[in-house]
Amino acid sequence: MTDAAIPASAIPLQAFLALAAVLFCTGVWGLINSRNAVRVLMSIELMLNAVNINLMAFSNYLDGQLIRGQVFAIFVITVAAAEAAVGLAILLSLYRNRETVDMERFNLLRW
Amino acid sequence: MTIASTTQQICFLLLGTTLVLGSLGVVLLPNIVYSAFLLAGVFLSVAGLYLLLNASFVAAAQVLVYVGAVNVLILFAIMLVNKKENLAAIPGLLLRRLLSGAVCGGLLVLLLRVAFTTPWALPGPVPVGEEATIRIGEHLFSDYLLPFELASVLLLMAMIGAIVLARRDVFSSDVITGEPADQGLLEKTRTPLLIDTSGRDTPQLETTR
Numbered sequence: 001m002t003d004a005a006i007p008a009s010a011i012p013l014q015a016f017l018a019l020a021a022v023l024f025c026t027g028v029w030g031l032i033n034s035r036n037a038v039r040v041l042m043s044i045e046l047m048l049n050a051v052n053i054n055l056m057a058f059s060n061y062l063d064g065q066l067i068r069g070q071v072f073a074i075f076v077i078t079v080a081a082a083e084a085a086v087g088l089a090i091l092l093s094l095y096r097n098r099e100t101v102d103m104e105r106f107n108l109l110r111w
Numbered sequence: 112m113t114i115a116s117t118t119q120q121i122c123f124l125l126l127g128t129t130l131v132l133g134s135l136g137v138v139l140l141p142n143i144v145y146s147a148f149l150l151a152g153v154f155l156s157v158a159g160l161y162l163l164l165n166a167s168f169v170a171a172a173q174v175l176v177y178v179g180a181v182n183v184l185i186l187f188a189i190m191l192v193n194k195k196e197n198l199a200a201i202p203g204l205l206l207r208r209l210l211s212g213a214v215c216g217g218l219l220v221l222l223l224r225v226a227f228t229t230p231w232a233l234p235g236p237v238p239v240g241e242e243a244t245i246r247i248g249e250h251l252f253s254d255y256l257l258p259f260e261l262a263s264v265l266l267l268m269a270m271i272g273a274i275v276l277a278r279r280d281v282f283s284s285d286v287i288t289g290e291p292a293d294q295g296l297l298e299k300t301r302t303p304l305l306i307d308t309s310g311r312d313t314p315q316l317e318t319t320r
Contacts, residue, residue, distance in 0.1 A: 021226065022134075027134070038189055039146060042137055062232060063236070065236045067246050070246075071255055085269050099194070
């Protein structure tokens with residue numbers, strides 16, 4: 001079914017989706033396994049970028065006239081910038097109180 | 112499309128390789144400064160992918176916001192907190208890594224299967240190409256006006272919140288009660304508020320889990 005449809009571009013849509021899937025899974029693995037809190041924030045940025053690649057690919061291939069995916073990607077970029085600013089401020093405040101960035105030692109909210 | 116299809120494919124392969132290797136480096140490298148610089152490379156290659164997808168405006172926004180702002184912010188945070196610390200060993204770390212790797216691999220297989228088996232409605236409409244910026248502007252000021260304004264409020268809130276969280280200025284008196292403020296806490300001559308107990312043997316928290 002997918003092979004019957006001829007892609008409009010030289011690169012198939014599935015290539016972009018596969019690339020975004022690899023990027024997203026790398027981000028998830030880094031999010032779970034990082035000890036350094038800054039690296040956790042970097043992994044979140046990786047995942048947001050993977051989602052953005054998906055949005056842009058769908059916008060170009062399936063919604064080429066009303067490019068709503070691009071508008072949504074701009075909103076995602078905005079929210080990601082706000083998230084990074086607040087996340088790093090929280091990280092600095094935590095570091096000031098605990099003198100560490102080790103995720104395993106931020107256990108104040110642990111049950 | 113102005114460039115030939117072979118050139119597009121070569122660009123895609125190069126950008127994809129950079130993206131995958133860079134993201135693996137971000138996650139796996141032990142030195143976090145290298146990770147931050149590789150993250151800039153990942154952001155730039157994502158911007159290149161956007162150019163391949165006929166989205167020059169979002170590519171420019173990606174370079175400006177991610178490489179110019181977010182990555183610089185991350186570098187500043189690294190330089191502010193880069194105390195050399197020896198991380199305590201965790202029991203079962205290898206098992207945890209393998210388990211999470213298996214889960215992420217399963218997620219990857221699931222996503223790839225969805226991507227390759229779904230009958231996408233291809234070929235869709237012809238992409239607008241160079242008119243994308245005009246079209247985005249029309250969207251932002253007509254049917255996406257409310258999210259656009261809300262995004263400005265969100266950015267203002269994030270800016271004020273970041274300032275409130277990260278600032279370290281000293282009040283001479285307490286804002287609410289009017290008593291003299293505890294300057295020792297602010298100047299870090301006293302012990303921190305949240306006493307770190309994880310270094311010692313405190314098994315009372317462990318029994319509750």
